[in-house]
Amino acid sequence: MTEPRPQPDFILIRPQMGENIGAAARAMLNFGLERMRVTAPRDGWPNERAVAMASGAGRVLDAAQIFDTTAEALADRTYVYATTARPRDITKPVFTPEAAMQDAAARIAAGEKVAVMFGPERAGLENDDIVQANAIVTVPVNPDFPSLNLAQCVLLTGYEWRRATEEAEAMRVEMAGSDWAEQQEIDALARHYDEALTKAGFYFPEHKAAHMQRNMRNLWSRMPLTRSDVQMLHGIMRQMVRWKERG
Numbered sequence: 354m355t356e357p358r359p360q361p362d363f364i365l366i367r368p369q370m371g372e373n374i375g376a377a378a379r380a381m382l383n384f385g386l387e388r389m390r391v392t393a394p395r396d397g398w399p400n401e402r403a404v405a406m407a408s409g410a411g412r413v414l415d416a417a418q419i420f421d422t423t424a425e426a427l428a429d430r431t432y433v434y435a436t437t438a439r440p441r442d443i444t445k446p447v448f449t450p451e452a453a454m455q456d457a458a459a460r461i462a463a464g465e466k467v468a469v470m471f472g473p474e475r476a477g478l479e480n481d482d483i484v485q486a487n488a489i490v491t492v493p494v495n496p497d498f499p500s501l502n503l504a505q506c507v508l509l510t511g512y513e514w515r516r517a518t519e520e521a522e523a524m525r526v527e528m529a530g531s532d533w534a535e536q537q538e539i540d541a542l543a544r545h546y547d548e549a550l551t552k553a554g555f556y557f558p559e560h561k562a563a564h565m566q567r568n569m570r571n572l573w574s575r576m577p578l579t580r581s582d583v584q585m586l587h588g589i590m591r592q593m594v595r596w597k598e599r600g
Contacts, residue, residue: 360461361468362390366426366482371394375406378407389418390417393420426468431460431465435470437477455517471506492506526577543570543573
């Protein structure tokens with residue numbers, strides 16, 4: 354198996370349900386994260402329910418390291434983030450998940466050993482856990498319902514890690530076997546419609562015709578048309594003309 358690229362350890366502190374450990378493993382692998390640590394899982398280890406829920410991400414569980422305490426799980430790390438949804442009376446830097454993973458990526462690139470802690474399902478991390486971290490990660494959730502499921506929090510953090518470390522396209526278009534239409538093709542389509550609409554008397558009254566024609570040409574220029582789109586639009590107009598002539 355190929356060794357994963359340098360990445361943070363995701364540490365599940367005293368998780369209560371095997372299903373949530375398995376779901377967290379799936380969330381991690383979705384974003385290329387494979388370094389899981391678990392401290393004092395309530396239902397023991399290995400856990401059949403975790404394996405069943407992991408569904409394809411079993412290798413994350415197979416490689417997971419198990420510890421008895423938070424201190425043991427953090428012992429060889431150089432910088433640690435603690436995730437929490439609640440305000441804490443502890444003085445620490447506070448990051449959003451996005452900023453935290455950008456910071457983590459920079460630290461790992463500089464050779465640091467980074468970890469992110471996630472608390473148990475019922476109440477999250479305790480202050481005794483958080484004081485062992487270097488910084489806090491908090492999500493700007495609805496203050497009237499701040500609770501995040503363990504796997505959701507892992508998924509959100511994993512997504513931000515991926516964004517921080519991958520060259521991602523904000524938006525792209527699936528071309529479905531076609532190419533973008535060239536300007537000469539757009540111009541031919543515009544002339545086709547202009548001629549047909551002129552013949553049909555669309556540009557009326559006459560003193561407004563030039564303005565309407567200019568708006569129509571501008572419409573075609575604004576539309577992101579593929580060659581397939583252009584061919585279809587030519588076909589639509591040809592068929593409408595044939596139908597009119599048959600009538």
